[in-house]
Amino acid sequence: MDLAQVKKEIQFLRNELDKYNYEYHVLDQPSVSDYEYDQKMQQLIKLEHEFPELQTPDSPSKRVGGEPLDAFEKVEHAVPMLSLGNAFGEGDLRDFDRRVREGLKIDEVSYVCELKIDGLAVSLRYEDGIFVQGATRGDGQTGEDITQNLKTIRSIPLRIDQKETIEVRGEAFMPQKSFLALNEQKEKSGEEPFANPRNAAAGSLRQLDPKIASKRNLDIFLYAVGQWEAGTLTSHSDRLNYLKQLGFKTNPEWRVCKNIDDVIEYVNEWVEKRANLSYDIDGIVIKVDQLDYQEKLGFTAKSPRWAVAYKFPAEEAITTLYDIELSV
């Protein structure tokens, strides 16, 4: 094959692998076998190895992790990653709603309720449609550059069909199944097991060697947009739909609630349903849906006045469950 044909073949393989990856890890609807996926990946890696000048940072071959880093670089977030005030009961939620309605001088305001995934907050930056940088939350202003590790999360798109610079935020996490398998492996090799999936996800993303992170089956749900010049949407729910349209994995359980009574109903529903999820959650995040209302309410020193995290009571039961699972 001449160089032009190699280029075409590489581009074809990349598009195929990106498509398979999206179907499997974002839609959970694979259209090819693992064997066929691996075959195509091996072909791509071989061609990129033979023609290193055709390597690009957004190739699906980068999912398996490159060389280990000596240290993580610091990253200044273009837009700070804020934290959330907490609510511990129905009274706190009604107080939050009252403060919001008084701040807006209106009688009823709709909210978006989202599951609060028990993982690690991260920010993903895309320039010219390419995933160029991923960082931890850090202190909200400065985080650590963990781009290489985040590239190994198969549900993170390495390219999106949007040219404006955009920063999206979400929670990286380890599914319970992967957590139990990892701890079994650690038990077998006499290593200290992780206490919970959140620590396992944080520990995996803090590995300097991306090949380790690549084997940890991490996943992510995106839930917010940070910097985005071209942002013209008017509600948070529209933004969640837009993130999904761009190819990001968003959590399917979010709901628009027309008032605080519906929010409380949603929260109570998930106190029960939480145990059936394949990942850990530690609460529900409630956000004023309309972006102009968010703008009007603004922020305290470190949190938005238009959002709150309802925290579930810390569960002994869950930890006991992991202990039982490990002991069998």
Ligand SMILES: CC(C)(CNC(=O)c1ccc(Oc2ccccc2)cc1)c1ccc2c(N)nc(N)nc2n1
């Ligand atoms: C609401 C927000 C705090 C994100 N939003 C921001 O971080 C944020 C940051 C600057 C903003 O605007 C500013 C721009 C410039 C300066 C200051 C603020 C607006 C929102 C948040 C935090 C944690 C969440 C979580 N664990 N789960 C879900 N599901 N949602 C979450 N949402």
